[in-house]
Amino acid sequence: MWEMIVTELNRAMHEFAQAFARLLPRLLVLLIIALVGWILASVLKAILQSVLRLLKFDRLSENAGAAELLKKAALPTSTELLGRLVFWVTWLGVILVGVNALGIVELQDNVARFFLFLPRLFVALLLIFFGMLAASFFSRAALLTAVNSNFPSPRLLSYAIRVVIIILAISMAFEQLGLAENTILAAFSIVFGAMMLGLAIAFGLGGRHLARQFLERRFTDKKSQEKREDELSPL
Amino acid sequence: MADESILSDELIRQLIAVGEVDILVGLPTYNNAKTVAQVVQAVRGGLLKYFPRDRVAILNADGGSKDDSPMLVQAASISDARNSGPLQTLRTLHCISTRYAGSPSAGSALRTIVSAADLLQAKACAIVSPESDTISPDWIDTLLRPIYRENFDFVTPVYRRNRFEGMLVTNFLYPMTRALYGWRIREPYPTEFSFSYRFGNQTLNSDFWHQDPGQNSPELCLTMAAIGGGYRLYQAFLGPKARVEQAAADLVVAMRHTVGTLFWSLAQNSTSWKDTTEIHALPSTGAEYEVTTDSVRVNRKRLHQMFCSGVAELEPVLSSILAQQTLLELKRLCTVVDDQFHYSDELWVRTVYEFAASYHRAVISPDHIVQALVPLFRGRVYTFLMDNRESSESEIEQHIESLCQTFERLKPYLLELWATGQGGS
Numbered sequence: 083m084w085e086m087i088v089t090e091l092n093r094a095m096h097e098f099a100q101a102f103a104r105l106l107p108r109l110l111v112l113l114i115i116a117l118v119g120w121i122l123a124s125v126l127k128a129i130l131q132s133v134l135r136l137l138k139f140d141r142l143s144e145n146a147g148a149a150e151l152l153k154k155a156a157l158p159t160s161t162e163l164l165g166r167l168v169f170w171v172t173w174l175g176v177i178l179v180g181v182n183a184l185g186i187v188e189l190q191d192n193v194a195r196f197f198l199f200l201p202r203l204f205v206a207l208l209l210i211f212f213g214m215l216a217a218s219f220f221s222r223a224a225l226l227t228a229v230n231s232n233f234p235s236p237r238l239l240s241y242a243i244r245v246v247i248i249i250l251a252i253s254m255a256f257e258q259l260g261l262a263e264n265t266i267l268a269a270f271s272i273v274f275g276a277m278m279l280g281l282a283i284a285f286g287l288g289g290r291h292l293a294r295q296f297l298e299r300r301f302t303d304k305k306s307q308e309k310r311e312d313e314l315s316p317l
Numbered sequence: 318m319a320d321e322s323i324l325s326d327e328l329i330r331q332l333i334a335v336g337e338v339d340i341l342v343g344l345p346t347y348n349n350a351k352t353v354a355q356v357v358q359a360v361r362g363g364l365l366k367y368f369p370r371d372r373v374a375i376l377n378a379d380g381g382s383k384d385d386s387p388m389l390v391q392a393a394s395i396s397d398a399r400n401s402g403p404l405q406t407l408r409t410l411h412c413i414s415t416r417y418a419g420s421p422s423a424g425s426a427l428r429t430i431v432s433a434a435d436l437l438q439a440k441a442c443a444i445v446s447p448e449s450d451t452i453s454p455d456w457i458d459t460l461l462r463p464i465y466r467e468n469f470d471f472v473t474p475v476y477r478r479n480r481f482e483g484m485l486v487t488n489f490l491y492p493m494t495r496a497l498y499g500w501r502i503r504e505p506y507p508t509e510f511s512f513s514y515r516f517g518n519q520t521l522n523s524d525f526w527h528q529d530p531g532q533n534s535p536e537l538c539l540t541m542a543a544i545g546g547g548y549r550l551y552q553a554f555l556g557p558k559a560r561v562e563q564a565a566a567d568l569v570v571a572m573r574h575t576v577g578t579l580f581w582s583l584a585q586n587s588t589s590w591k592d593t594t595e596i597h598a599l600p601s602t603g604a605e606y607e608v609t610t611d612s613v614r615v616n617r618k619r620l621h622q623m624f625c626s627g628v629a630e631l632e633p634v635l636s637s638i639l640a641q642q643t644l645l646e647l648k649r650l651c652t653v654v655d656d657q658f659h660y661s662d663e664l665w666v667r668t669v670y671e672f673a674a675s676y677h678r679a680v681i682s683p684d685h686i687v688q689a690l691v692p693l694f695r696g697r698v699y700t701f702l703m704d705n706r707e708s709s710e711s712e713i714e715q716h717i718e719s720l721c722q723t724f725e726r727l728k729p730y731l732l733e734l735w736a737t738g739q740g741g742s
Contacts, residue, residue, distance in 0.1 A: 141680075219682065222634060226688040229630050230569050232623055236630050314615055314698070315561055316485035316571045317506060 119176025206255040213251020341439035343430030347380035349447035357393035363457025380421025387414035424532035446508035470548035476558035496724035499593040534574035554603025627692020674734035
């Protein structure tokens, strides 16, 4: 009996030693791959940050309003943030490639899924960034036009345009990621529809005289009969 | 070799039929039926009276008018020839109308005329606005003689204006151009001007024709090219400036064409303006300035209100353009009652220079920078109106001269902003 136990233990120990001996080189390979990945990720991060600095990306994100948001969230500058993102995505990607070397089938599936997800993540991030850039540009354009036309509540108009564009960009990004697609679509439709309805009611009730004047000016020759408020020619 | 691709085959055929000319008068039109016939008759009168022995031609570059402007140009030149009485030319006075390619733009029209002048080897070419209903035949002689007889390269006009007309010129374009480039050009954005063959030929290949400033305000680009290229400049007094009806919204467009183009040109000509220290007077004919003091109707209260609301509403935009101190002073101005409101020369010049530096650094979209200056310019207009309510012609000129000197005195500030990239807070 005792002999059997010892034999089994020896066999188990032997098998464990064999398995460990088989795994050890793979673990070493994983460690080497991780080290190479770390170096590669650091180099990529440095290159990206240099390029972004050359392109004055921080100024671009300032214009887009992204810098302000990052500041409020106590996050680093957009150049640093993108650098870190590239570093971690690269390193993680390389480590996962290394994990493949371990030969664990379940892990290999997850690794493949992660790599399929990466392009979508990048597209989603780009959508949000360019959405913020567009929101900043168009809201500022609306603000300036409204101010120079003496339009009432220019900031409200500008803010509304900014919010709508950001919501649109975020919903597109979520759709790209495949996260809560139906919920986001429904939420966007409700918010956008509510805003348009609100504007229509507000304009219909509060601005019907304005609308009438506008239409009269547009479709009759009343414009030429109007007294001009400023008679000065700037040029 | 000049780029002639802008000229259509049909136009080239017509120009070849005309042959070489001594003088070309260019008339860019786009829906100017109201005034163009009168302008053509004056041009023709001027050519017959002052250049009867020379080979002359009129070229109308039209942007696709829907009111038959080109036909009116042709009709006016024929009817005038019949009724010209004692005025007879010894040669055929050609009048060509052409529809240039693309959408209507001042740049395409002028480039067509400059290209045609180059092809025709015209020694002198004058550009006349189709809206200048105050034009007389003498204008043609005044514009062309310095080029044709005295070998000048570029002639800019001086007009008689109402004291409150053209405030974008008197409060911005003239003083800033003068301070930066060192030439006392009263109308850097002329509607009438003339140039030599040499100038036209060398300017044809300039890059600005292909850029927005060259399309929207080629007149200012040509003036800048004349200054920057070291050409022989001349200034000629023409007479009363035609009054073009302007709506309030046109101020934004006018500022895009003037402020935007001048700011843009600073980066193009930075070597030229940075080293300029002396101010030169131009050789000239007639008065250097002339203003009338007729009263004009203007809503001053609205100007003041639009300045204050502009500063308040645009604060986030202005803070990225202006220095903190300048913005603080503007905000303080909004708190004073309108009869004590005074947008001083110094503050206005600092504002303009900070805007120019921000335009150069592209802190935000260039067009947005120009638009953000509009309410501030309204404040400056308000102050100019209040300061000169009772002023005589010479007092108004003194005020403009004082503003010019402030622009000159503060030029080192612009150089500093330009070099250090400082500005918005």
